[in-house]
Each structure stands twice: as structure tokens, then as C-alpha cells.
Amino acid sequence: MSKIIVRGGKKLSGRVRIHGAKNAVLPIIAASLLGMEGESVIHDAPPLDDVLVINKVLESLGVEVEYKQESIRINAVRLQTCEASYELVRKMRASFLVMGPLLARMGQARISLPGGCAIGTRPIDQHLKGFEAMGAEIELGQGYIEARINGRLKGAKIYLDVASVGATENIMMAATLAEGTTLIENAAKEPEIVDLANYLNAMGATIRGAGTGTIRIDGVERLRGAVHTVIPDRIEAGTYMIAAAITNSDLYIEGAIGDHLRPVISKMQEMGVQIDEDENGLRVYTTDRPLRAVDVKTLPYPGFPTDMQSQMMALLLTADGTSLVTETVFENRFMHVEQMTNMNAQIKVEGRTAVVSGGVKLQGAKVCATDLRAGAALILAALAAEGDTEITGIHHIDRGYVEIAEKLSRLGADIKRMPIELLETEKQREPDTLPLFVVQPTLA
Numbered sequence: 499m500s501k502i503i504v505r506g507g508k509k510l511s512g513r514v515r516i517h518g519a520k521n522a523v524l525p526i527i528a529a530s531l532l533g534m535e536g537e538s539v540i541h542d543a544p545p546l547d548d549v550l551v552i553n554k555v556l557e558s559l560g561v562e563v564e565y566k567q568e569s570i571r572i573n574a575v576r577l578q579t580c581e582a583s584y585e586l587v588r589k590m591r592a593s594f595l596v597m598g599p600l601l602a603r604m605g606q607a608r609i610s611l612p613g614g615c616a617i618g619t620r621p622i623d624q625h626l627k628g629f630e631a632m633g634a635e636i637e638l639g640q641g642y643i644e645a646r647i648n649g650r651l652k653g654a655k656i657y658l659d660v661a662s663v664g665a666t667e668n669i670m671m672a673a674t675l676a677e678g679t680t681l682i683e684n685a686a687k688e689p690e691i692v693d694l695a696n697y698l699n700a701m702g703a704t705i706r707g708a709g710t711g712t713i714r715i716d717g718v719e720r721l722r723g724a725v726h727t728v729i730p731d732r733i734e735a736g737t738y739m740i741a742a743a744i745t746n747s748d749l750y751i752e753g754a755i756g757d758h759l760r761p762v763i764s765k766m767q768e769m770g771v772q773i774d775e776d777e778n779g780l781r782v783y784t785t786d787r788p789l790r791a792v793d794v795k796t797l798p799y800p801g802f803p804t805d806m807q808s809q810m811m812a813l814l815l816t817a818d819g820t821s822l823v824t825e826t827v828f829e830n831r832f833m834h835v836e837q838m839t840n841m842n843a844q845i846k847v848e849g850r851t852a853v854v855s856g857g858v859k860l861q862g863a864k865v866c867a868t869d870l871r872a873g874a875a876l877i878l879a880a881l882a883a884e885g886d887t888e889i890t891g892i893h894h895i896d897r898g899y900v901e902i903a904e905k906l907s908r909l910g911a912d913i914k915r916m917p918i919e920l921l922e923t924e925k926q927r928e929p930d931t932l933p934l935f936v937v938q939p940t941l942a
């Protein structure tokens with residue numbers, strides 16, 4: 499187990515390369531289960547703990563997986579079982595994305611309930627509603643969800659009550675092998691949905707409308723492996739954009755796609771941050787200080803991403819004036835607030851809105867990453883703070899950022915990873931066995 503120690507106040511400079519998107523590669527790996535012939539090769543697969551976990555899920559199903567130098571070779575021809583165990587699914591919620599492909603290909607699937615993570619209850623009712631509309635019978639028992647279909651899934655018209663990213667992906671994957679046409683209405687529009695649809699189409703699927711509110715999937719009989727390069731991670735890119743602004747530095751974010759980051763770019767520009775776009779990435783720098791306070795409300799894409807809310811809050815702490823940050827996607831995504839308060843931040847939470855008073859000097863402190871993006875935000879706040887900040891709980895951060903301390907250090911930050919000396923009793927709880935969320939049955 500390790501911790502990250504940051505001494506604040508350093509300027510950053512240079513270029514940082516953005517890795518492939520975690521939230522794109524996870525469904526793409528799950529979709530590879532649909533390959534009934536040939537193998538898939540997925541390039542720009544980021545070396546993250548989450549990627550290792552979903553690879554293990556596939557291996558546990560009898561699939562051959564080889565992961566080398568950010569490319570994954572997957573051969574699912576001999577897919578054997580249709581059960582994903584609690585041991586793996588509890589480690590990462592996105593493991594539930596194997597449900598759709600397994601049901602489509604094997605006619606049944608038995609997956610442990612993913613439960614709700616620290617940021618909210620995160621039910622899966624919309625995934626199940628979609629499978630049921632396609633003719634599946636769903637049963638819940640002993641912490642597992644079992645879905646079955648006699649013969650093939652049937653195309654259906656499915657209106658999602660919330661534009662859920664995971665439900666859109668799971669239903670879209672299941673529908674590729676269904677008999678007839680499926681329409682997903684009020685579908686999520688995130689760039690990761692479009693990347694998944696592109697991959698499925700390369701496998702032989704017929705999907706139109708991904709990236710809009712209505713996705714049409716004309717079912718086909720068979721899919722085969724395909725070669726695909728994952729899109730750059732817009733949340734990793736956004737995090738480094740904030741690193742540049744919060745330290746008054748000048749950074750080039752290599753690989754960032756401006757069109758995927760429009761709401762983040764526009765909010766940062768409103769604050770007074772300079773952003774230049776070209777075809778290879780973004781240059782982010784500041785010319786005027788202090789930055790201006792702005793209000794931010796998270797929304798499904800193309801709104802401001804909830805996965806950037808905590809990092810944006812860190813930046814707003816350094817702005818002049820009071821900002822309102824409203825979280826509408828997850829009901830419990832302000833856990834970084836208490837940790838930031840330990841760093842002298844002045845934030846008051848009122849329901850779904852945090853009132854952030856900017857301009858108060860942040861002080862280094864001992865803090866804990868309670869979830870992935872909360873952890874990233876604490877690192878950002880620490881870069882701007884006076885003195886040393888010690889961040890524990892970094893197994894959360896390693897789920898979604900490739901070598902964050904090493905990348906920031908190469909840009910000039912005073913940041914290092916240090917082993918944590920564990921007491922004998924604590925050694926029994928190794929980081930990779932620590933659940934990332936509390937498992938609780940949350941069907942609806």
C-alpha cells in the first residue's frame with residue numbers, strides 16, 4: 499500500500515500524453531465477448547487497475563486475453579461460462595457490462611450484483627428493464643442477477659428513464675445479436691458510447707445514431723473480432739488542464755480532443771484560463787490572476803461531466819469570489835469536500851449544491867481519497883497548497899489514472915509515492931482486496 503506526498507507551490511511545464519479512456523476501454527473489452535470468430539486487438543488500452551480487473555473477468559469466463567504494451571488481444575471464440583463472480587464484480591462496477599454480451603451470445607448470464615459505490619447508490623434497473631424488454635427473464639437471488647432467454651433476444655423499443663451510460667452500453671451490446679431492430683430512446687450521448695458503437699460496427703454490428711438520443715441497432719447473426727484504437731481519456735485530459743490552471747503554469751495536453759471537452763473548456767475560459775486548441779491537443783495556460791468564480795452544474799453529456807466536478811471544485815478554491823457547484827448526476831459525490839476542508843478550504847454543502855468560497859490559501863494536510871475523482875482533486879488542491887499534503891487511499895486513484903504522480907513529477911511537480919508502513923492487523927487488508935464500494939442490492 500502506498501500514499502502520495504505533494505509539496506505545493508511548484509510551477510509545471512511541458513507536455514503530458516493522455517492515455518486511452520478508461521470508460522471507453524472497459525465496455526469495449528466487455529463487447530469483445532461477442533466475437534464468435536477471429537480475435538480482437540484493442541490498442542491504447544491504458545494500464546490501469548480497472549483494465550486488469552475486467553481482463554480477469556473475461557479470463558474467468560474462459561476467454562483468452564493477452565495484454566502487452568497497451569494493446570489487448572482477446573479471443574472469445576471458446577467462451578465457456580456465463581457466470582461472473584462476486585469476487586471480481588465487487589472490485590469494479592463496470593464488470594456488470596459483461597451481462598449484455600453474455601446474454602446475447604450464451605442466452606444466459608449470472609452476474610453478482612454490482613451494488614452502489616461511494617458516490618451514490620447506482621441502481622441497475624434501466625439495464626434490466628432493457629433486457630426484459632428484449633424478452634429476457636430476470637431473477638435475483640443470493641446476491642446474483644440471473645438473466646435467461648429462450649432462443650434469441652428480440653429487438654425492442656426501450657425508453658431509458660435516465661440517460662444512463664452503462665445501461666445504454668449494456669443494452670446496445672445485447673441488441674447487436676438480437677432478432678430484429680432495437681431502438682434505445684433517451685440514450686446516453688457520451689463519446690465513450692460512440693467509441694463502443696464504432697468498435698461493435700467493426701465487429702460486424704449495425705448500429706446507427708450513437709452519440710444522439712436515439713440509437714438504432716439492427717440485430718445480426720454473428721460478430722467477429724476486430725481491431726480498434728480507444729479514444730483518449732477526456733477526464734484524464736481535463737484533470738491535467740486543471741493542473742495547469744491551478745499552478746499558473748503552461749502545459750500542452752497531448753491527445754486531448756477539444757470536442758469531447760467542450761463544457762470543461764468553456765467553464766475554464768469563463769474563469770479566465772487561456773486554452774488553445776489544435777489537432778494534436780490543447781495548450782492550457784493563465785495570463786491573468788486571480789481567476790474568476792463561476793457556477794457549475796453537472797449533467798449528462800454534453801453537459802459538464804460529473805467525473806470532472808471535484809477537480810473543478812479544486813480550481814474554484816483558487817478563484818476570486820464564491821462559486822456554486824451543483825451535482826445532479828450522483829447523489830453523494832461531495833465526499834472530497836470534507837477532505838478539502840482539512841486543507842483550509844471553505845466550502846458549505848447545501849443539498850446537491852456546494853458553496854465554494856475562493857481565494858482562501860490552501861494548506862497542506864493529511865487527507866484521504868474517498869473515490870477516484872475525489873483523489874485526483876486532492877492532488878490538484880495539493881499542487882496549489884502551502885506545504886506538504888499526504889494523500890492515502892490512492893488505490894482509488896490508480897483505478898483511473900496511469901502513473902499520475904510520475905506524470906506530474908515529470909512536469910515539475912514535487913510529488914512522490916511512498917510505501918505506507920502497515921500495522922500487522924492492517925496487513926490482512928491488502929489494497930487489491932479492499933472493496934471499492936459497499937455491495938448492497940440496488941435493483942431499483
Ligand SMILES: CC(=O)N[C@H]1[C@@H](OP(=O)(O)OP(=O)(O)OC[C@H]2O[C@@H](n3ccc(=O)[nH]c3=O)[C@H](O)[C@@H]2O)O[C@H](CO)[C@@H](O)[C@@H]1O
Nearest residue numbers: 521592620621622623624625660662663664665805827828
Ligand atoms: C465505467 C464508466 O463508464 N463509468 C462512468 C459511467 O458510470 P455509470 O454507467 O455507472 O453511470 P450512469 O450513467 O449509469 O449513471 C447516471 C445516473 O443514472 C442512475 N442510474 C443508472 C443506471 C440505472 O439502471 N438506473 C439509474 O437510476 C445512476 O444512479 C446515476 O444517478 O457514467 C457516469 C456518468 O457520466 C460516470 O460518472 C462514470 O465514470
Ligand SMILES: C=C(OP(=O)(O)O)C(=O)O
Nearest residue numbers: 591592615805870871898
Ligand atoms: C465513477 C467513475 O468510474 P466508475 O463508474 O468505474 O466507478 C469515474 O470514472 O469517475
